[in-house]
Amino acid sequence: MRTVVCIKQVLQLGDEVEFTDDGLDVDPDYLDPALNEWDSFATEEALQLRERLGGEVVVVTCGPKQSEAALRRCLAMGADRAIRVEGAGRDPFSVARALADVVRGESADLVLCGVQSSDAVQAATGTALAELLDLPRAAVITKLDYSGAGTAVVDRELEGGLVDRVEIDTPAVLTIQTGINQPRYANLRAIKQAEQVEIDVRSAAGGGTPAYRIRKMFVPERGEGAEMIDGSPAEIAARIASIVKERLA
Amino acid sequence: MSVLVIAEHLRGQVRDVTRELITAGRELGPVTVAVIGQEPGSLVDAVNLDGVAEIVTVAIAAGEFENDAFQAAVEALIADRKPRVTLLGFTVNSMGYGPAAAVKLGLGFASDVHGVTLEGDAVIATRSFYGSKVSAELDFPGADGVMLLLRPTVWAPAEGAGGATVASLEVAASPSRARHRELMEATASSDVDITQADFLLSIGRGIGDKENVEMFRELAEKMGATLSVSRPLVDAGWMPASRQVGQSGKTVKPTVYLAFGISGAVQHLAGMKTSGTIIAVNTDPEAAIFNVAQYGAKADLFDVAEELEKLY
């Protein structure tokens, strides 16, 4: 049983921001890298499948050299192999094409992605990847029932607290939602030992139209926003209490 | 500039986001609404709203959404009608097929879009990056058509009767590889229904430890509020999903929504921003929730909560 997990190293912005000279991105000095939260759930799900069904877990990412830290985090969690493909654009379709070239060669039973990345929030790469691989797909999965062959039964988490139970042919691509499991801890010993592991680095073939082009990035105008209540906690509490009382009267 | 809106529906009801798509679409050009379903005719009236020029029904075999069926229908619609812009809601269903159709047909694509304008012939979409802290303008050079997934609750739902013509489109049936089996409630409905509450006291990641839930539960009780939570607390197992406010939880509209330690992720805001009066307490002055709240306090949640408790 082979599960391929596509992960992303996301870039997190604090409360200060400066843009690059061309105004098309945030200055990297203001960004801190981390493994995308959804991808740790996807990796954990793959590891649990391996524990039940045996086989191999392969993690793949599309990104620059520094994104290898995210791969090593997954290796430290227990993934068997890691592949990084570099040189692709950053929009979902360019990434999906680069990933597809790698995943095609892996004969995966299941391909797991996170629903979305916390920095771009497109929720598109996984489904685009599925199309390029011509595989059945289901997005926003909170439960996976798979015996290793045939069909799988998955729960899609709809809006409003509803769940859609779906039967899906395999091999398939699934995008994994947070809360599906409890990702295990990757201890530093394992992370350090993962640093010794050779990561397979490939170059993206390129080509194909990007999904979009960024022509400008900026800090949005804030609307008036809330009326801020100042003072000591006691004063704030008193004001809140009076607002509540007035509105509920 | 022709606009194709794909209607989203569930259990025989058209969802609000569809009406929002119509509002967005009619600013760009004549709107065609596509209703894809087993009995699409029954949904026609619900989408015949002011600004809709044409409604196209596509019959499919599946009783509820199936991504292969919708994708085949949308591909056929785009091939037939050749819209400049295809609008979907940024919803769980759309995530399952929208990007697939777009990459296959070579369309421009962007999701979670909260602004769309035209510059001559070019479509300019605005969306956030880096967790809503910055915005970006996107264009789609070289693409014949563009598919946009619009963020729900940004545009007002369209109202008023329209005078749309109704047509139908036949799409060859092909078996779905992911087949709908059943719809279920995620949670037992025995717990309290937060959508019925008049006053919600809502807590988020900012409360820190699981042990602190109790303190806010007590405060809620004293204040006569119902306790609700944001998603992270449900993911961590501290509270049941029935208490979750947000896109994947419940949409609420209480008279008063008092939030402690909630930063205001987009999916959460979507679930509560139409509340009557929103009061937010957070240590981070940049928290997005302050954009939708009427009143805010940048203060320590526990200090304020303690003081509040004394007053009740």
Added chain:
Amino acid sequence: METRETFAGLSGWQIGLWYALIVISTSIFAWGVLRLVLKYRRGRGSLPGDRLPHRIARTARIVLTHNWIKRRDGVAGLAHAMIFYGFVVLFIGTGILAFQDDFAKPVLGWDFWQGPFYLGYSLFLDVFGAFLIVGVVILAVKRARKPARLDYTRVDGVASRYERWRYQVGDWVFVGSLLFLGVTGFFLEALRIAETDPSFEKWSPVGWVVGQGLIAIGVDGATASAAHFRDWWVHGIAALTFVAAIPFTKAVHMMSAPTSIATRNDMAGKRLVELPPNPKPEEVGYGVVTDLTPAHLLQLDACTKCGKCHEACPAAASGYPLSPRDLVLDLREQSEGTYGIRGWLTVPPLFASDANLLGNPIRPETVWSCMQCMACVEICPVGIEHVPIINNLRRRLVDRGEMDAQLQTTLETIYDSGNSFGEPKRKRGRWAKELEFEIKDARKEPVDVLWFVGDFASLDPRNIRVTQALARILHHAGVDFGILYEGERNAGNDVRRAGEEGLFVDLAESNIEAISACEFDRILTSDPHSFNTLKNEYPALGGSWDVVHHSQFLLELFESGALTPGRQLGRRVTYHDPCTLGRYNGVYDEPRALIAATGCELVEMQRVRDNSFCCGAGGGRIWMSELKDPDAPRPSESRMHEATALDRVSTFVVCCPKDVTMYEDAVKTSGHEGEIEVRELTELVLESLELEAVRVGAAEPDTEADSA
């Protein structure tokens, strides 16, 4: 001639039998000791044997002065000393006699056991024999009054494999046998004296008095002789049984305790020990009993169940499922049950050799309840290292990912963002930018003092006020200092104590790299946790510098005149010794001197200095979910009750950022709001110097008092 006949009244074959019994008893003893030694050798590594003469001399000093035993219980110290010296003197006395009878006289023809020597010997032995009995009686009476310390009830609610009543019985048998040996010994003497009544035997005063008494009641001559014969064998066999049983009973502490003290690591707990490079999972921490070092295995056997650690432990006192004593005893039972005599007697052994240490009865919650405050290690009279043992159990749990979800999240956060709050790296130096003067970037220019600020002090809003106060004081005193801004990551002290050794090394190495690139004379820290690790643990990883805590540094500034106290504050205050500053590093006096310098009157709490009571945040516990009995007060709340019980004390002074947070919270939750306020030492100094305290974000000018 003043002497007495040894083996009087014994026939030749009986003497032969006696020697045979000695051989048997000694052999059993030797076999028991050998078993123990072999058991210890199964441990990982070897016993420390460096600087052997120094260790031996030091052990001799500690044992002979009873310095460790008499702490916090003078009566027990005195009584034990009486038993100890009684036993030692009697042992030496027997040795002298054996030497005389079995070697000196037959081989060298030298008979010295007579005349004045004999009289002196008799007196000495009698007096010390009496001491022995009096000491035993005192301790027996103490024990009979059922002190809390000797209540063996488990705090973790788990039924022990060995019923605790067996411990009670064992203890009483031990006490009883010592008393029995003492009493039968004296009776032996008395009966002998009653039989022959030589006048010089007044030099054995106790025996002589009892002997006279026996004579008076008609036990003399042949009666006494017969009784003496019986008593001789009773006493003799009892003694030989006692000796043979030493390695298998509580009596073993006579050997294991001094050896434990001799092999003790004085930096145990303060400087934790690194893992081997590239360790395998089974080399990380303690998982099975043979993972323990020989020293730790030995220490388990040195425990006499005195209960001082149990008494001192803040977790045990606050309803956590942890008692250091129970942990040591559980581990000992496992060690004994696998490789000790109990393991040998039962087939199959009570514990398999690969039995997990954690399971039954040691629960993970027990291990996670520890605040790593060192109160147990501090007070243990035999040098047991509970803290490193618990730390090693944690290392294995962490390596296997078996930990509290909140701790896991925090460790991941620390790895990703370098701080426990998840704040972006850029925010670390933000507090400095809010001041009206610039603070040098030590990465870019040389400074005299490199100030390592620490997580809490840099990023927690309440503690930022203290940090800014300290900055203003340093600026006012003209100190040339700088900080590392974003170059600083969490120092790692608590990460290490939580058991994530790999993350500690990662943090330490990156901090060492950042600090090494700077030019400075000394490192200043305002957080005792950072202080401990920078001072004691970074050197082993390549970062060895002169490190000082802000209480020491501020005192230096006062003493050198760079700071002059302005206003005498006149508050009545009490001071809480932080664990990592006090017990870990012996810094008790400087903060007190500072308090005096600000003109405050210090009223000490009951538990001060090395007996300070932990606030509950240490050992990474501040990052973990609650484990204690919900009805029991938190450690910080107990401490607050202790402080508010003092007469008219208005201020609770701390000098650790976590203490600030814990105790301000405790003032409210313990119901003492309004009675007492918490102030950090720096804030008192600031107040006394009359520099305006800065509100975060405001730029207010200094107002300085006229300094003389």
